[in-house]
Structure formats: structure tokens, C-alpha cells
């Protein structure tokens with residue numbers, strides 16, 4: 001079973017309406033007058049970061065990937081629960097946590113600590129919606145423009161060259177997400193590769209995403225076709241009605257069209273390549 005087959009099997013379980021059929025970045029929980037936004041992401045040695053990575057960077061990446069899912073829903077972080085592992089240099093993990101909690105002004109709520117090798121860290125992030133209804137993945141319509149808040153491929157280059165901060169210190173687009181949330185028809189973060197994530201948005205929305213490769217902003221030095229499929233970018237992908245002028249820097253990379261033979265077209269063709277990263 002691969003990742004999408006497993007999630008499909010989970011859909012047969014009793015699901016809370018806020019789970020949105022396990023087809024979105026977060027769950028949405030309306031309680032009293034508040035709307036909470038909940039997400040959980042794990043990272044593992046050898047899968048998400050190389051063995052020997054400074055635990056400071058592991059802590060940053062763990063929290064950043066979770067805050068990125070809140071950003072995609074225009075949510076403001078409320079607090080975090082961290083599932084930690086006692087690795088060598090665990091004090092560096094604490095310092096990395098301190099750095100990102102301070103940077104994004106989000107406090108720790110609690111968590112759990114175990115000892116296991118290779119290490120796997122988990123994080124649950126809780127946010128408060130700043131805009132309701134919270135933008136979903138499934139609201140895009142044919143005729144909408146498709147946009148991204150920044151380049152793809154920087155993390156891939158960082159992974160391959162050891163240079164730059166994009167791979168280990170991604171910056172969740174929290175302020176961009178909040179500025180966009182009231183205007184978009186659909187929004188999500190790009191974590192598994194632009195083409196795969198765009199195809200997920202299109203599929204959820206009952207459309208086809210029509211992307212022009214030359215319009216996609218790509219990190220300098222990255223091969224465009226690899227950059228749109230590698231992942232770990234954490235930019236926001238959003239759809240908005242034609243003519244929309246985004247309040248934050250963003251590039252229009254294509255549009256949504258009526259559902260066709262596939263959920264994604266690249267330069268008018270169904271790409272004959274893997275669209276992104278899937279756990280197997």
C-alpha cells in the first residue's frame with residue numbers, strides 16, 4: 001500500500017465532518033465562536049533529513065512544515081504539541097524549537113518524549129482561523145487563475161548541494177496565507193511537489209489544473225521539470241477568479257479548466273512523469 005492507498009483506506013473509518021474526508025491540509029473544528037485549525041506532520045531521519053543533521057535544523061523543519069499547513073488555511077498559530085526523540089545533541093533540538101517558536105510567536109502546549117532510532121519527530125499544530133469560511137482545497141472553479149507565492153526547487157538544490165536555507169529552514173508563509181485567505185477559491189501548501197499538489201487541488205475541486213512550465217518561478221540553477229516534482233518547497237498554491245490581483249507577491253502559473261482526461265496538464269499535455277513525492 002502506498003500513501004494515497006492508505007489514506008483511502010482510512011476514509012472508510014468513522015470521520016469527523018471537520019476532517020473534510022481527509023482531503024485537505026488540516027481539520028477544521030468550530031467550537032463556540034472560534035474556528036480551530038488542526039494539523040499533524042512527522043519528520044524522520046533518512047526520509048526528511050539526512051542522518052547527522054544538526055538537531056536545531058530538525059526542530060525548525062518539523063515546526064515549519066506544520067505551520068505551513070496552518071498558513072495554507074490563513075490560520076494564526078495558537079500552540080504546538082511536539083513528539084520528540086532523545087537524540088545526541090538534544091539541547092540543539094531545544095534551541096531550534098526556541099528559535100522558531102520565537103520567530104513565529106507561537107508557544108509550546110506540550111508533547112511527549114521517547115528514545116528510538118532512527119529518530120522520528122511529530123508535531124501537532126493548533127491554529128485559529130482568521131477568515132471563515134476557511135479556504136479549502138476543493139473550491140477552485142474552471143476559469144480561475146492558478147498562482148504560487150514563490151519559487152520551487154530551492155529545497156531540492158539545498159538537499160543536493162548543502163547550500164542555502166530552503167531545505168532545512170523553510171519559512172512558512174503565515175502572513176501571505178492570512179492576506180490571501182479571504183480572496184482565494186482554494187489554497188494549499190506545496191510540500192510534495194507542485195505538480196502533485198496542484199493535481200490534488202484540481203481533483204478535489206473537480207477541475208483540471210492547466211500549468212505552463214515557463215511561468216513557474218524556479219530557483220536559479222534548478223532544472224525546471226525536477227523542481228516542479230521534487231517537493232519540500234512550502235510555498236502557497238492558490239486559485240482565484242480571473243482578474244484577481246494578489247495582495248502579496250505571487251506568480252500566475254496557469255489556470256483551472258473543466259475536468260478533462262487527467263487532473264493536471266503541463267504545457268497542454270498529461271505529464272508522463274511522477275508528479276511528486278509519495279511515501280511507499
Ligand SMILES: Nc1ncnc2c1ncn2[C@@H]1O[C@H](COP(=O)(O)OP(=O)(O)OP(=O)(O)O)[C@@H](O)[C@H]1O
Pocket residue numbers: 007010019021022023024025026027040041065069191192
Ligand atoms: N495516519 C493518518 N490518520 C488520519 N488521517 C491522516 C493520516 N495520514 C494522513 N491523514 C490525512 O490525510 C490528508 C492528507 O494528508 P497529507 O499528509 O497528504 O496532507 P498534508 O499534511 O497537507 O501534506 P504533507 O504531509 O506533505 O504536509 C489530511 O487530511 C491528513 O489529516
Ligand SMILES: Cc1ncc(C[n+]2csc(CCOP(=O)(O)O)c2C)c(N)n1
Pocket residue numbers: 041042046047048049050065159191192230231232277
Ligand atoms: C534525506 C531526504 N531525502 C529525500 C527528501 C525528499 N522528500 C522527502 S519527504 C518529501 C515531501 C514532504 O514530506 P511529507 O509528505 O511527509 O510531509 C520530500 C521532498 C528529503 N527531504 N530528505
Ligand SMILES: [Mg+2]
Pocket residue numbers: 025068069072188189190191
Ligand atoms: Mg499541506
